[in-house]
Amino acid sequence: MTITSNPDATALEALRLSGPDPDNWVPDRAGIDHNVVIVGGGQTGAAFAFALRRAGIGKVSVIDAATDEAGAGVWLNRARMNKLRTPKTLVGPELSIAGLSFQTWFEARWGAAAYADIDRIPRARWAEYLGWYRHFLKIPIRYGTRLARIEPVDSHFRLRLLNATGDEHVETARKVILCNGVAGNGAAQVPPVLHENLPRTLYAHTSEAIDFKALRDKTVAVIGGAASAFDAAATALEAGAAQVHLFVRRDAVPAVPITRTRAYPGAYDNYPQLPDALRWRQALRFRKAGSTPPVDAVERVTKHPNFHLHLGAAWSHASVEGGRIAARLGNEQFQFDFAIAGTGYLVDPVVRPELSAVSKDILLWRDRYVPEDHERDDYLGAHPYLGAAHEYLEKVPGTAPHLANLHVYNPAGLVSFGVPVGDVPSMKRDIPAVVSRISRDLFLADLDRHEVRLNGDVPPDFNETLYAHSVWQGEKAGIA
Known part of the structure; x- marks a missing residue:
């Protein structure tokens, strides 16, 4: 250009x-x-x-x-x-x-x-x-x-x-x-099958710096079905990975961008004032539909013949064999040189060290709203219940007024505000x-x-000499 x-x-x-x-x-x-x-x-x-x-x-x-x-x-x-x-x-x-x-x-x-x-x-x-x-x-x-x-x-x-x-x-x-x-009210979420069974040198989360050049000629596993997983898979392929396998636990890649239903001004502008039950159901609908990767993110990987998509494929076992990852999915066995988790983020203020002095007092959605059993979701319930200005609220009113001066502008506001904050x-x-x-x-x-300032003296812009010659003196002024 x-x-x-x-x-x-x-x-x-x-x-x-x-x-x-x-x-x-x-x-x-x-x-x-x-x-x-x-x-x-x-x-x-x-x-x-x-x-x-x-x-x-x-x-x-x-x-x-x-x-x-x-x-x-x-x-x-x-x-x-x-x-x-x-x-x-x-x-x-x-x-x-x-x-x-x-x-x-x-x-x-x-x-x-x-x-x-x-x-x-x-x-x-x-x-x-x-x-x-x-x-x-x-x-x-x-x-x-x-x-x-x-x-x-x-x-x-x-x-x-x-x-x-x-x-x-x-x-x-x-x-x-x-x-x-994205991890500002929690942490990167890594599946237990990775962090409990593999050394840190064999896997990474998409939130981390990853040396993709080192994956050239390697066989790579990517876990997750949202955009970050597809982006990581594409970056590995473009860096020269020999094979990339992407594992999605759903039976299909999420393709319905649910949040578009509330993108018009009425819903967008007034979303924070919606009843709790409606906001909860909207967040739950998004969770059930899944986060949709853009079309071009999917096309970016599917054009590579050495890309392989696995659907309905949740990892059940992983171990180290000969310095490589040995993974089992159902009756199939795989071996990988490296695994990347594109599995999102945990939301829980308690895990943030900078919030350790205040986190126990923060009102969470599970403290404020109790859904019907069929609408329960522990992940959404752990999100902070934020006020209209994104401020933390007190779990027990009157016990932590300082929380009103902490404003949260990160994705932990999803349930309260309906968009990725x-x-x-x-x-x-x-x-x-x-x-x-x-x-x-x-x-x-x-x-x-400020009251002192509001009641402060204000010097005049002018005095009466500015208009004295035009002041009406009455009819007598014209009598001889």
Whole structure:
């Protein structure tokens, strides 16, 4: 593609028309380092930083455990799809400023015709756009900074942070937003047949860095039927794997994208206000239908003659024989050099070390809603039951009010909000909702100081000499 123009000019004009960023209106508090700490410097962390700036909320810090920008987020690391799985037309981190959108950025560089030609956004272009977004908006991100523990202290949090060498230091914040990715309220879910029977050198989860070059001429097993499993299988094939076998426990690859039924504005905008029973049944319907891989993800593997798809194939046994994986499925025996689990993520705040001081107090869906026996689902029940601004709620009202200042912006919000929170589909509705609540909470928490400011003296713009000569003096003014 030939670059046609610089997207900075368009974005600068959009910002000019939107007006300058407001000054920080949040009063300083003694002993508080940050009004808001955002955990995660990927696409949502950067978007929140910008949205808070536009709301006039200062002293915001974005931290990321990655040592540098290249290692942050998923798009140049663990993401292996060729194209994003979401429609290109969705509102993303630009929020309400179109001049900052992917479409505007892309068309400024390659033209409107080139944008019209793409069906979905290429992953590498999305990563390039996000890099431009961060740099153009001058969003500072502190890389090499990992959140180790959140400790509630009165009206704020004490955050124990680790630097790249493992040294700990403490900072304080009034609000925390967890933009920490797909495992942010749990962990990668690896089938017991792998982690209980195989050494760590013989398998990996799709969330991990995998040396696909080392799989050249190898026989690889991939377990899972969602997009990440197909993407991993394709990456192994493209890296020169001799054979790739993909095992799906269902009798068919999930092909019905259930979430499209609630993608219209009425359902999308009002989903958080739906009754619990309806939200639960929608989440359960999604679970039963399965996560659907895009058509191109399936085509990407099926074009290879050395790709083999196994349906209704749950692994029952695995062991090590001669340094290789020996697997048994029913009456069939297989041998593999390496296995990849594309089996999703466990949701359970208790397993997150940074939440160890608060996790026992977090309200979960199983605490709030008891479905009929035929609708029970332990996986969904372990999801946190989030408030309207993605805040944790208390399991026992009045015992942990600090939870209202922890906002969750990762996929643990699926049952509460109906979309994969943290991905592009959640941004338009949920980022403004979280920022609005943070603004309200910070304002009301310092209401006495704001009342003084509201009642403060305001110097006059002018005095009576400006209009004195035009003041009506009555008819007598014209009598001789």
